[in-house]
Amino acid sequence: MSTATDMRRVVLFRDGRGLSRDLLGGKGAGLAEMAAQGLPVPPGFTITTAVCLEYLASGDRKLDGLESEIRAAMTAVEQTTGKSFGNPANPLLVSVRSGAKFSMPGMMDTILNLGLNRATVAGVIEQTGNPRFAWDAYRRFIGMFSNVVLGLRLGNFEFLLEQYKHKVGARQDTDLDAATLKDVAEAYLALVERELGIPFPEDPWQQLKMAIEAVFRSWNSDRAITYRRHEGISDDLGTAVNVQAMVFGNMGEDSATGVCFTRNPNTGEAKLYGEFLTNAQGEDVVAGIRTPRPIDELDATIPEAAAQLREVARMLETHYRDMQDLEFTIERGRLYMLQTRNGKRTGVAAARIAHDMYREGLITPREAIRRLNAGHVIQMLLPRLDPSYTPEVLATGLAASPGTVGGVIVFDPDEAVTWAEKGKEVILVRPETCPDDIHGMISAKGVLTSRGGNTSHAAVVARGMGKPCVVGCEALQVDVQAGTLTCPDGTVLHKGDALSINGETGEVLKGLVPTLPPEPSAEFQQIMRWADETRKLGVRANADTPDDAERARAFGAEGIGLCRSEHMFFAPDRLPVVQQMILGATEKERQAALATLEGFQRQDFVGIFRAMQGYPVTIRLLDPPLHEFLPNATKLHEEVASLRSVGAPAHEITEKQRMLRQTESMHEVNPMMGLRGCRLGITRPDINAMQVRAILDAACDVLAEGLRCAPEIMVPLVGHPAELKVAKAQLEQIAAEVQERRGMTVPVLFGTMIEVPRAALVASTLAEDAEFFSFGTNDLTQMTWGYSRDDAERSFLFHYLENKLLPANPFQVLDTEGVGQLMRFAMQGGKATRANLKTGICGEHGGDPASIAFAHGLGLDYVSCSPYRVPIARLAAAHAVIEAESTAADQR
């Protein structure tokens, strides 16, 4: 590639081959490629993205000096077409289109027929012998230009047009004759002058300059920025501008315009797919006034051009070795290609196309792997909104757990259970959820909350269950008492009303929306097998229960990277026992509760070990602050008051007051950085001891069944090596006791999470005691940035992302510069001390493709993510290998 040194700012299509998409944009590169291949492309030129960036950096002031280059290019176009830009005798008309590297809605799209004015319109009449065509083209141009370049509202022009139609009794635009269209054009020009105080630009060169600048500026339009933010496209790319000689699909019934895909983008079927309109310009297809016809009918309509189109499609697909998205125009029977680009497709289609192309010998298995992305996998594995349906969005919250689901709403978790038992599909709606609601969440098809962030209880639990969930939808008012959900538009929904949520976009949708069920195709499964053979990173799942573990295996997880041992504490039958363990009045009561919990834990671990069939299971010892398990203080206050008011016995009131006092005394100012993790295990060693004993006993139980079992015990929140030493000493003693008692040997590993920045800094010492490191990138991100995720995502983080302060949400995409640097230190330190140190990620980033690529580069052994993201991680891990190899190849 020669882009880095190529200083050309204006490039003719025919000279552009070999220049990068970075410089020419996607559209420009496609046109250049087609021109080079000798395909019928109307001549034109591309003004590069570098010019756009220069223009924007100059504060939208500088385009001078460029003019001579544009004039030179235009001269070339004039020579090819035999027409002359701005020359009334034989006018050349051009289109001006934006073209960024990635296709992007929200930017100024297209101006057609530029170069027309009162003088040149006469020339067009002369050329075509068709005054109606000429005046129609002129009035369209004035409208389009006034709207997108001059910023006038399109409605003004449409209103004028309607007035003229009314005046002459025309029903459609096509009913208007040349004279009326001329009047319309004049009225448009008068409107512009009235609105702006200056006349509509007559000079074609002036028109061109203004149009080009408008394209550049549209790079920074709100919609374009929002789109880039959502898609993770850099703001630093800029857009190119394509100026191209006009061809006309509206020159009669042997003329047409259309769009088509070289294969079916919904199913992947290897057959041209698209639509066209005869005697029309591109905007007519978009406007939807006339219904376009399926592409198959083109063969009968304009056979020669149709045959040529099929041949062009085949050539382009073979050249690009991917399904293409084409735009074309047929002018008086002659085909012109206006665009080729890789086409967007559904997950199903992506798998089928990639697999078919492999069989056709077009691409290798590795290329097939690259043709699938995370979005495709999600579409393949979760129920999704029927793409043919446009839902009504009531409000938008945080996308906490993907999948689209509809149901009737309930506000009470008990009711969720009852209704579900009656066969109803329910959406549980709460201000926020807490452990007491868990049975309701299990029974519901989806969960919607008005408060809380991406680490709120609802979000974490729903993700773990693979259940669609939208949280923190603050525009909704949830009144549990009244049983109402009030939308921003004032709509009030009651218990039993239908509602849908899209956990991929965070949208709350009106009514029951149609969804498509998951359907992992054979082609998809084949490509995933290739991915598994390719990747170096192991992929594990975060799973807390035997059910989770089963699911994780089904999705291809090769172990559990994070079993949050305390998640089992939240089950309705266990929570009271946990509370007793914490609040019990006497040591005896607390120890009795602990003993009961040990039985529960052992039984869960047995189930998990069985499900994982000898794959490693990393169990994190108790992590959250104990107050998370306690009843809310306000609730206890109310209970005390109510006991008093009903005249309950004094000892009951005293006991409740004691619990309240204890709960209040456990309140923390910043619980995220308080008494939790190993700090808890060290200050309350009896809980750790119980957990370790349960793990070892469960392992012995499973080994006794003749199964394999590989527990890995993980200490959370370690910041100082002494913490790990204390924990390890305790573990080893208990492990020895259990193994002696059972007369068995358990192959147990002992390791630590790296989630406190300090842990990364002292990793070399930690590795003396730790046999593995698991990067807890959620907390590591929180502390490295000093962001409490719950708070940040409710307030400034959103503002930061919207205002481009940050390139991405660091909780979704691993911050390689900051957090990643700490991980690099930790890897270097850890491996220096213990060469065979096992390393992995168990934060949410373990399911994010960009973060997985970083993990691969860092040389981690595995990533771990929620079961539903395991296939995405498997694919991303393969991508990382292919990406790294191709980068290495480029550098050779």
Place this chain on the structure above:
Amino acid sequence: MSTATDMRRVVLFRDGRGLSRDLLGGKGAGLAEMAAQGLPVPPGFTITTAVCLEYLASGDRKLDGLESEIRAAMTAVEQTTGKSFGNPANPLLVSVRSGAKFSMPGMMDTILNLGLNRATVAGVIEQTGNPRFAWDAYRRFIGMFSNVVLGLRLGNFEFLLEQYKHKVGARQDTDLDAATLKDVAEAYLALVERELGIPFPEDPWQQLKMAIEAVFRSWNSDRAITYRRHEGISDDLGTAVNVQAMVFGNMGEDSATGVCFTRNPNTGEAKLYGEFLTNAQGEDVVAGIRTPRPIDELDATIPEAAAQLREVARMLETHYRDMQDLEFTIERGRLYMLQTRNGKRTGVAAARIAHDMYREGLITPREAIRRLNAGHVIQMLLPRLDPSYTPEVLATGLAASPGTVGGVIVFDPDEAVTWAEKGKEVILVRPETCPDDIHGMISAKGVLTSRGGNTSHAAVVARGMGKPCVVGCEALQVDVQAGTLTCPDGTVLHKGDALSINGETGEVLKGLVPTLPPEPSAEFQQIMRWADETRKLGVRANADTPDDAERARAFGAEGIGLCRSEHMFFAPDRLPVVQQMILGATEKERQAALATLEGFQRQDFVGIFRAMQGYPVTIRLLDPPLHEFLPNATKLHEEVASLRSVGAPAHEITEKQRMLRQTESMHEVNPMMGLRGCRLGITRPDINAMQVRAILDAACDVLAEGLRCAPEIMVPLVGHPAELKVAKAQLEQIAAEVQERRGMTVPVLFGTMIEVPRAALVASTLAEDAEFFSFGTNDLTQMTWGYSRDDAERSFLFHYLENKLLPANPFQVLDTEGVGQLMRFAMQGGKATRANLKTGICGEHGGDPASIAFAHGLGLDYVSCSPYRVPIARLAAAHAVIEAESTAADQR
């Protein structure tokens, strides 16, 4: 030094010169030095600290193999003394004493007369012709050994002795005759056998082995550990054991025992100071049964020995070039030296002795600087407890701000003001303080709270005011309503009762304790001038008001390193305006409040700039979460209820409810990591704009007066370079506006705090925009460790320190391994980008000597601390220079 390779485990005093104090302990090294100088030291040997560590590491099991070395050393002692250990014919008796590197209470101190048993006691009678002396020595030995080695309570033995005294009608021990003392000894032996079921060890070698092991074990006694923790002494040093031939001060009126200092440890006067008892053993001096006589009287009592003692004192002081703390015994007119070590002294004495020794040509100014420590400076500059008074401690909280003060207690801040106006000295007692209490804190002499940590409102504000303060004293129950303070022993104090607090120890003291006023002596001031000439680090103060600034200058601060611009918001006349700025119903109301605040801020900054006379003033833009300024939600709830109950107008209730809702909506889960610092400045740029304008206008006001002024504007909590860019752009625009409007140029610097771990990791980029870095080590420690200080110091951190998990509280002593490593990265990155980057510390560590030494090593430009710690910091900065130079010299 040859210590590292010296493998001798038992070292005769006469062979020990040149071995380190690390190995011999302080006492052993002193004895070796004196022996080498030919001073009269009873012969003996030291068992090294290395043996102690070996013994403890072996689980208190291993001393085997050492015995032959001990026997060899004992043989040498026998040869010198002409006596024989365990030989009834001519018995050698020895003392066994612990001796760690640093003098340490809490360890097993002394066993005298070891080697006595039924057989050898007869030998002593033979040697001395004094059966009373022999039996008295024997019964003392049995008692001492049984107590410190066998663990029996001393009271048992004292009770027996009293019984015998009663039986024979003796009033004092000295009234007992030999026969009775023999009976006492036998009764002691019987008691031991009865209590332990085994006879008292008769074999002198067995006695010796047991005594040595007891000394080793006492290294890990609770009291010893607590002392080391408090003094920051490493647990890894171990103690040596000194075995020494007995000499007897109780052999008649020409015998004596005593302790003395070579200069007065209270005043520093250059004159022998101490006391002695004739015909006594060391324990008698300690027991306080007879009143010791001042050392001056020794000249008349035993003139020859006294003259020799004065000569020895002079020699030792000249040798050690420091004031010595001596122990001696005179046996039948002959002087024996038992100990020499550097003596402890008060701040006043330390300064005088150092200065005198400089004038005497004994030490250089740099050595004089080293003779002062932080404790001396505090004593010199703050009122302190009269050391002659032993107060009664009611409870102990956290030492939040030093100084000792007494007064009458009040619970209400308004009352604190009223009472203070009436001339009463009051201690404000609260569960915790909040901004509403500030006027009370200003009026009070000291502040005591039952809740809150070292960063609680009370602690921070009191430190800033230099006012004694104890916080988080949870053993006290403060009932503001009832106006009572209940102590752990059940004592209830009421409003107006007297109480004292010691902010250096955290102790709450009964009644009004006598205190000594601060008195910085001329000698002290001279040494501080030397320190200023020596140090490389600048020393600034953290100061928020013009008063603070004046005080900081008086203490020698060379600028303000941290002016918390928002601390001015808490003043009673401003808080309502601040609340209006946040909660105001309309934009207009909020902007009006902001304008009012701007006036306040400008006026404060003018005062501060004037006070600092052109020294730099670093002003941190708004940092805390806005909800810190708001009324408490519970209080608002109550106000709403009370408005309702009195039937207030609806609009008043509505307005209050609106405020309540808004307050609640601003609640954060982890406010430390939420919407604060630059996140606030970026999301509410109007506040930042107001502050920057106030700073620049104030600077212009001061410059217009012909004064100099050097503001430095600091952005807090930056984690990503974009945050700094946004803030800088805003600053520069406003600075330009003000300078243009005023027609003046302000020499303003722009910089950032490094307090989020990520900031340290991206420091090289930050330095592109920052002209200075100020390390906010408080928050940097919180986030690097993942410790919320408020929570950690209430729960696990205490447990960690007590259980030796951590070497020190990282909030008091900078964690050089973790936090320090991040600081090192930041320095490297920052300096690489901007060679003249200005750097400093503005966290609490800026006043901690160890942390200051680290800052010096890192090459920072300055440290900043509370005004009252400025002299400590100046001294510590000089120490750092001297320390570094001496380390460098050692390595050459």
